[in-house]
Structures are given as structure tokens and as C-alpha cells.
Amino acid sequence: xxxxxxxxxxxxxxxxxxxxxxxxxxxxxxxxxxxxxxVFYHLARAMVVKRESLFDTYDRAFxxxxxxxxxxxxxxxxxxxxxxxxxxxxxxxEAEREQIPHMDLETLHEQFEKRLAExxxxxxxxxxxxxxxxxxxxxxxxxxxxxxRVGGSGGGRTAVKVAGDRRYRNLRxxxxxxxxxxxxxxxxxxxxxxxxxxHELDLEKTIDQSARNGGEIEIVMGPPRRNRLRVLLLMDxxxxxxxxxxxxxxxxxxxxxxxxxxxxxxxxxHNCPYERLYSDMSQLKGRPTAEVLKExxxxxxxxxxxDAYMHPYELTQRGGIINYGARNEETGLQWLQRLRQRCPASxxxxxxxxxxxxxxxxxxxxxxxxxxxxxxxxLTEAVDTLRGAKPNVATKEQPVDPMAAFxxx
Amino acid sequence: xxxxxxxxxxxxxxxxxxxxVAIDLxxxxxxxxxxxxxxxxxxxxxxxxxxxxxxxxNIKSTTKARDGLYVYDxxxxxxxxxxxxxDVRNIRAYIKHGPLGRAFASDKRMIVLIDEIDKADLxxxxxxxxxxxxxxFLVDETGETIxxxxxxxxxxxxxxxxxxxxxxxxxxxxxxxxxxxxxxxRDIVHVHHPDVEKALLDEVLTRFFWIRDLPELRKRPSTxxxxxxxxxxxxxxxxxxxxxxxxxxxxxxxxxETDVELVKRxxxxxxxxxx
Numbered sequence: 103x104x105x106x107x108x109x110x111x112x113x114x115x116x117x118x119x120x121x122x123x124x125x126x127x128x129x130x131x132x133x134x135x136x137x138x139x140x141v142f143y144h145l146a147r148a149m150v151v152k153r154e155s156l157f158d159t160y161d162r163a164f165x166x167x168x169x170x171x172x173x174x175x176x177x178x179x180x181x182x183x184x185x186x187x188x189x190x191x192x193x194x195x196e197a198e199r200e201q202i203p204h205m206d207l208e209t210l211h212e213q214f215e216k217r218l219a220e221x222x223x224x225x226x227x228x229x230x231x232x233x234x235x236x237x238x239x240x241x242x243x244x245x246x247x248x249x250x251r252v253g254g255s256g257g258g259r260t261a262v263k264v265a266g267d268r269r270y271r272n273l274r275x276x277x278x279x280x281x282x283x284x285x286x287x288x289x290x291x292x293x294x295x296x297x298x299x300x301h302e303l304d305l306e307k308t309i310d311q312s313a314r315n316g317g318e319i320e321i322v323m324g325p326p327r328r329n330r331l332r333v334l335l336l337m338d339x340x341x342x343x344x345x346x347x348x349x350x351x352x353x354x355x356x357x358x359x360x361x362x363x364x365x366x367x368x369x370x371x372h373n374c375p376y377e378r379l380y381s382d383m384s385q386l387k388g389r390p391t392a393e394v395l396k397e398x399x400x401x402x403x404x405x406x407x408x409d410a411y412m413h414p415y416e417l418t419q420r421g422g423i424i425n426y427g428a429r430n431e432e433t434g435l436q437w438l439q440r441l442r443q444r445c446p447a448s449x450x451x452x453x454x455x456x457x458x459x460x461x462x463x464x465x466x467x468x469x470x471x472x473x474x475x476x477x478x479x480x481l482t483e484a485v486d487t488l489r490g491a492k493p494n495v496a497t498k499e500q501p502v503d504p505m506a507a508f509x510x511x
Numbered sequence: 512x513x514x515x516x517x518x519x520x521x522x523x524x525x526x527x528x529x530x531x532v533a534i535d536l537x538x539x540x541x542x543x544x545x546x547x548x549x550x551x552x553x554x555x556x557x558x559x560x561x562x563x564x565x566x567x568x569n570i571k572s573t574t575k576a577r578d579g580l581y582v583y584d585x586x587x588x589x590x591x592x593x594x595x596x597x598d599v600r601n602i603r604a605y606i607k608h609g610p611l612g613r614a615f616a617s618d619k620r621m622i623v624l625i626d627e628i629d630k631a632d633l634x635x636x637x638x639x640x641x642x643x644x645x646x647x648f649l650v651d652e653t654g655e656t657i658x659x660x661x662x663x664x665x666x667x668x669x670x671x672x673x674x675x676x677x678x679x680x681x682x683x684x685x686x687x688x689x690x691x692x693x694x695x696x697r698d699i700v701h702v703h704h705p706d707v708e709k710a711l712l713d714e715v716l717t718r719f720f721w722i723r724d725l726p727e728l729r730k731r732p733s734t735x736x737x738x739x740x741x742x743x744x745x746x747x748x749x750x751x752x753x754x755x756x757x758x759x760x761x762x763x764x765x766x767x768e769t770d771v772e773l774v775k776r777x778x779x780x781x782x783x784x785x786x
Contacts, residue, residue, distance in 0.1 A: 121681050125536060134532045144525040145532060152680035154543060154687040269689070281729075286672055290633070313585030317593065348727075 107167055111150065114163040118150045125149050139168065139261040155478070157270035165265040284356035287481045291331060291403065291488055300324050332365040333357065334398055334445070338408030339370045339383050346453035349476060350407055353451075357405070365402075369394065373412040374434035375441065376423050391437060395444050403488045404441060404448035407476065410467040411454065417463050438470045449484040451476045512561055520549065520556035521698050526686060530557060533684040539625075539643055539665040541680070544688030547733025550668040554624035557664065565622045566663075568610035570630045576638030579611040579625070580648045602652050611639075614663035615646060622664045629672040636679035643682065691734065693720055703738045707745070714751040715741055718758065722765075722774055732764045740764045 104127075111118050126149040129135070135142040143164060151160045300323040307322035335357050337350055357366065369379035369388065380388035398404070415422040416434055423430040442448055450471035452459070459465070459473070467473065472487055474480035514530045516522045522530075530553070533540035542550040558565035568579050588605045591597040597604060614621040628636060642648045643665065647658035667683065669675060691699055693716055700712060715737070723731045732740075743760045753759065758778055765771050 119681055125538065125684075129532050129536060132535055134528065134535070141525075141528060144528060148529045148532065148684050148686055152541070152677075152683065152685045157687065283671070286674065289673055310583075310585050313589040317589050 107146075110167045111160070111163055114159050116151055116156055116159060116163065122150045122152075140264070143261040143265060154270065155274055158268055158274045161265040161268050161270060165262050168262050168265075281352045281356045281359070283478055284353055284481060285360060287478060287485055288356055288360050289362065290482070291333070291485045330364050330401065331362070332398070332402040333360075333363050333367075334394075334402050334404045335366070335368040336375060336379065336404065336406045336408075337368070337370050338373060338406075340372050342409050342411050343453075346409070346476070349453055353407060353476065353481075367394070367398075371408075373408070373416050374423075375406075375437050376430040376432070376434055377437075395440065398445055400444070400446055402445045402447070404445045405484070405488075406441075406448065406450045406471065407453070408450070409452055409454045410450065410464045410473070411458075411461060412463050414462055414466075417466055435466065435470070438467065442470050447488050447490070449474060449487055451480065451484060514557050514560050517556045517560050519702055520552055520559075521695075521702060522553070522556070523689075523695070526553075526688065529684060529686045534664055536684070537662050539667055539683045541667045541669065541675075541683040541685045542688060543669050543671060543685070545690055545731070545733060546670060547735045548688040548690060549734065550688060551624065551626055554622060554626075554666040554668075557666070558622045561622075563620055563622050563664070564617075565624060566610040566614055567624045567626060569626050570628050570635070572630055572632070574631050574635065576635055576642075577609075579609040579639070580615075580642060581609055581612045581650055582607045583650075583652050603655075606650055606652065611642065611663075612648070612657065615648065615657050615659040618660050620661035620663065622666065625665065625667045627670055627672075628667050629669040629675065633673060633676075637676050640679060640682065690723075696734070696737070699734060700738065700741060704741055704745070707741060708751070710751040711744065711754070712741075714754045715744065718754060719764075725773065725777055727773055729767050729770050730765070736764050 108118055108123055126146055129145055129149060130142075135145050146164075147157070147160055151157060302324055304322045304324035307324065308320065311320040311322050312318065335354070337354065339347075339350070343350065354368065357368070360366070369375075369381060370383040371379055372383065375391060377391055378388045379391050379394050380386060382388070413422070418433050418435055420431060420433055422434060448471055450467060450473045452464070452473050453476040454464075456475055459468070464473070472484075474484040474487075512534060514527055514534065516527055530540065542553060544550055554565060554567075557563075583602075584605045584607055588599055588602070592599045608616055610623050611625075614623045645658075646662050647656055649656050696716060696719075697712065700707060700716075719732065719737050719740075722728070740760060740763045743763050744754065747759070749759055758774065761771050761774060765774065
């Protein structure tokens with residue numbers, strides 16, 4: 103049963119590691135759940151879910167798992183049976199296996215038995231962790247058949263119901279919240295000096311070395327630790343982008359406020375960049391795209407933001423530009439390809455839901471740029487792509503057959 | 512050793528449980544939550560309740576992991592060597608322990624607060640992993656290993672400026688302080704303003720949560736700003752009715768001019784029935 107819960111969480115994309123799992127078991131054996139599903143809800147969350155953006159996922163997983171189950175779920179029996187045959191998932195990665203700490207399960211087992219024995223003698227309903235009903239299962243210790251009070255106030259709310267409230271929905275990382283979070287995602291976008299030439303005075307080390315050297319000045323040089331990252335932000339405005347204006351504005355202010363870029367430029371376009379990029383879309387003030395491209399090179403990261411949703415003409419035909427009175431000699435697609443060639447580190451962020459990414463123009467744009475949703479997760483992935491790093495986002499696992507993968511420690 | 516809250520710092524029961532788990536399992540407790548939800552105050556409350564000494568390590572962007580353990584003051588030693596003070600052969604005298612170092616070296620159990628860990632460089636938390644796991648560190652200059660006799664209780668706060676590395680997160684017990692519900696907020700306000708009038712408090716809380724819910728707000732006001740706002744309103748002797756009509760001292764509550772204007776605009780909008 104316990105292992106099932108672990109699988110259940112992993113199946114929902116919460117990567118519980120063995121270290122965390124064993125820590126939770128230890129906490130249970132030391133009596134921290136007090137035989138209450140309500141306390142267990144918070145305890146398990148504190149031990150195995152380390153990001154508030156996953157709280158909502160945890161809530162759903164918890165409610166799903168304990169719905170109806172908590173009538174028969176007996177913590178004591180569960181823990182005893184787990185301790186007599188401790189199991190961990192078989193499909194652990196090499197790295198995860200290395201984390202399995204040395205843990206004295208014998209001792210844990212003894213501790214647990216001792217507590218149980220103590221409890222049977224004393225029959226106190228107070229601070230001791232196995233509820234008033236003696237060796238009581240989860241959920242039938244109180245007057246409420248389905249569960250235990252949570253949080254001391256409010257009364258009568260079961261843990262399953264509390265989890266079912268999904269109070270952390272707003273903290274999910276697959277919806278975007280605020281400028282601050284975007285800023286924090288962008289902060290990971292950095293490229294520290296890659297040439298190892300030490301041509302900058304390291305003042306602190308120089309003082310330290312000189313002092314160790316009896317006061318003879320000893321200069322210590324080091325590679326500059328300045329971020330050399332340059333960012334070009336191109337945003338689609340107007341038309342179908344209007345509903346996303348607030349979101350785009352947030353991204354813009356986050357990028358603009360990011361003081362760690364060596365250089366930052368931004369321009370607007372409508373539907374697709376052509377000959378001109380605009381610094382003010384409403385007044386059509388701007389510069390020739392070719393000029394802008396001359397000023398950037400492969401050291402620049404380009405972030406394009408747009409829904410890539412337009413008439414196919416606008417992308418593939420000469421003269422397809424939508425702006426009245428303008429005419430493009432080269433297709434939008436050609437401009438996109440040129441941009442990509444000039445700055446290989448480039449991504450496209452799309453505020454539209456991934457469900458509609460099958461649209462023809464979106465598909466075409468995706469052949470040129472890697473595309474990510476404009477959410478916190480998407481932005482993080484985009485940043486990882488720009489850094490040339492592997493995506494750091496936990497990939498969702500498919501739920502596995504819990505019985506198939508048992509492995510004894 | 513059980514933490515049960517203090518009279519001046521109100522904690523939710525689940526937070527108390529989590530604190531006790533972290534203490535019992537000897538794992539660092541990582542606290543997150545909106546600014547002003549009392550993350551830093553928690554460490555003080557634990558110290559007060561358990562009667563332990565609190566060592567605060569305020570993290571800055573330039574802080575390095577080793578600073579928390581020890582600093583070798585080479586300049587002081589050189590100075591002494593030149594001007595003849597102190598025993599310069601004794602390097603140990605120039606090793607100054609940082610907050611973690613002091614807690615390890617002490618024979619009493621201490622609480623170490625690593626405040627705003629997200630301010631430091633991205634690698635900072637990883638650099639501390641070894642020391643937090645083993646609760647010991649090596650002083651390079653003397654070859655001495657300092658091992659904690661009493662493992663300190665480690666509380667870490669983060670404001671989410673940066674993501675923390677997975678390896679670090681795995682080792683922590685994590686708690687996210689929810690923003691207080693209106694009822695809980697009432698209790699918190701009573702700690703700071705025990706004799707506040709009910710009518711005033713009702714009005715203030717209604718307005719406060721209404722402001723927090725405005726979607727375009729750039730920075731939502733926090734508990735400490737609410738407490739300050741109430742202090743300002745009471746000192747000026749403003750009645751409950753005037754709070755609704757005038758929203759005085761908004762500057763205490765909101766730190767951005769655009770937010771102040773936004774709230775004023777929203778307040779002047781006629782309220783439509785049914786909304």
C-alpha cells in the first residue's frame with residue numbers, strides 16, 4: 103500500500119527519490135503522523151514535495167489515492183508490513199540508486215514496535231501518536247468515519263477534502279503567474295565567460311595572497327565572471343495577440359528588468375517579422391531588420407514571442423505582409439530562417455495553448471524555431487534550450503504497474 | 512524538544528508539526544512563502560520557545576558557502592606580524608567562524624537561520640551540501656576538522672528569486688507558508704494590536720483582501736504592511752467608515768505608485784449590484 107502511494111505520486115510526475123521516501127518512512131516510524139490522515143497529508147508533502155508548484159499535483163494525487171481508501175487504511179499495519187519487507191521502485195535511475203542512504207531499518211523497526219507497546223500500555227489519547235482508539239487505523243479514531251480534522255480549526259474537514267480543494271492551483275508552474283517568476287526563470291539564462299583567459303584582477307584573492315605572502319604584493323588574476331549574454335526579444339503585437347497582451351507585458355518587464363544581461367534589445371512585429379522591426383508598433387517607428395541583424399551575432403540569444411497564427415500567405419508569399427501599404431520582397435519564412443541562421447540560439451515562445459499548435463503556420467514556424475508554451479515550465483525549458491543544456495524539467499512518467507516493479511532492498 | 516509556538520508568533524498546527532519533524536529527523540527546514548508571511552520570524556520563535564541561541568546568516572549576492580563556516584583573516588595576521596601584536600604563529604587565532612562554523616563548534620545546540628538563500632549564486636546551496644549532511648567541515652589552513660557535537664537546527668528561507676538545485680531540495684524538509692486566511696489574519700493582527708476595535712478591523716480586513724485580489728496589482732501587500740497600515744490608521748484616529756470611502760495611507764500598504772493609482776481607480780469604480 104505504501105509503495106503504491108509512492109508509485110502513485112511518481113505516476114503523477116512528482117519524482118520522489120529514495121532518500122525522500124526513506125525519510126518519510128522514518129518520520130512515520132518516529133510517530134510524526136499521529137495516526138491522522140490530516141497530519142500525514144502535510145507530513146508527506148513536506149518530506150517528498152519540494153516545490154510549491156507541485157502542490158496542486160500532490161493534492162490531486164492525494165485525493166485520488168485516499169478517496170474511499172482511507173476507511174480501511176491502517177497506518178500501523180502498513181508501516182509494519184513495509185518495514186518487514188522494505189521495497190523501493192525498481193525503475194530507479196543509476197543516480198537515484200546512489201542516493202539510497204545507508205539506513206538502519208532494523209533500528210527503525212525496533213523503535214516503532216517499542217512505541218506501539220508503550221501505546222498499548224498507556225492508552226492515553228493525548229500527545230501519543232497512535233490515536234485514542236489504541237492501535238488505531240487511519241481514519242477511524244475520531245467521530246468522523248472518513249477522517250481526521252485538519253488544521254485544528256474549521257472542524258470536520260477530512261484530509262481528502264482538503265486536498266480536493268486544490269488551494270494551490272495558482273502555484274502550478276504550467277500556468278504563468280507573475281513577472282517575478284519569469285525573472286527568476288530568465289536569471290538562469292547566463293553565459294559566463296567561456297574563454298579561460300584570466301585577464302581580470304581578482305581583488306579579494308590578491309589581498310589574501312599578498313597577506314599570506316608576508317605583505318609582498320602578489321597579483322591574482324581570474325577570468326571575468328560577468329555574464330556575457332546578449333538577448334534580443336522580438337514580440338508579436340496586435341490582432342490575435344491582444345488577449346495575451348498582459349502576459350507578454352509581464353515577460354517584457356521581466357526581461358527588461360533583468361540586469362544580468364550584457365545587452366538587451368527588443369522590437370515588435372505583427373504576425374511575422376519582415377523587412378522592418380518596430381520599436382513602436384502604433385506609430386510604425388522602426389528599423390530595417392537587416393540593420394538589426396547586422397548588430398547581432400551568434401553570441402546573442404533571440405526570443406521570439408508570438409502565436410504564429412496567421413494566414414499561410416503571410417508566411418510563404420512575397421507581398422504576404424498584412425500591414426496596409428507595406429510590401430515584402432522576401433517571404434516571412436525567409437526572414438525567420440535568416441534570423442535563425444544569424445543567431446542559432448533562438449527560441450519561439452507561444453502564448454497559445456499547445457492544443458492548437460497543429461495549425462499550419464504554427465507547424466511551419468516550428469520547423470525553423472524550437473517552440474515552447476509561454477508558461478513558467480515552457481520558459482524554463484526555453485532557457486535550458488538557449489543554454490544548450492538538457493531540459494531540467496521533470497518529465498512526466500507514465501503510471502506503472504505497481505506490482506510489476508517491486509524490488510527488495 | 513518540541514516546538515509549540517510562542518505568544519507573539521502565531522503558527523498553524525501543520526507548521527508546528529513540520530518544524531518538529533525537521534528537528535527530530537535533523538534535516539534542514541526550507542521555508543518559502545510570500546514576503547511578509549513570517550519566514551524569518553519563525554526561526555526567532557523556535558529559538559525563543561526552545562530556549563536556544565539563534566545565529567543568523569544573512570545571505571547576499573556575494574556570499575560564498577565557506578563564509579558561513581570560517582574566514583581566515585590573513586590581513587589581520589599580516590598586520591600583527593608587521594606591528595608586533597598577537598601571536599602570529601598561531602594561525603588558529605585568525606580563523607573566524609561564521610554562523611554555521613560557530614554552531615558546529617559549540618557544545619550547546621544552536622539554531623542557524625540561513626536567511627534568503629536564493630540571493631546567493633546558483634551554486635551556493637550545492638556548495639553547502641556536504642557540510643549540512645555531515646555537519647562537519649575542514650579548515651584548510653590548520654588541517655583541523657570541526658564536527659558538530661550538537662547538530663544545530665537549520666532553518667533556511669527563500670524568496671524564490673532563484674530556483675534551488677534538486678540535490679539540495681532532496682535533503683530538506685519543505686514548508687510553504689500559505690498566505691493567512693482572513694480569520695487567521697485576525698489572530699495575527701490581535702498579537703500586534705491587542706485592543707483594536709472590531710469595526711475597524713472588519714473594515715480593514717475586507718479592504719485588505721479586496722486589494723490583494725485585484726488582478727493587475729504588481730506587488731500584493733503582505734501581513735507586515737497590513738499591521739503597519741492599522742497602526743497608521745489608529746494613530747490618526749480614522750474611523751471605520753472613512754477607511755471605505757477614502758482608503759487613507761495607501762502608501763503604507765502599497766510600495767509602488769502604479770499600484771496606488773490602480774487601487775484608487777478600482778475603488779472609485781461604481782459598484783454594480785450583483786458584483
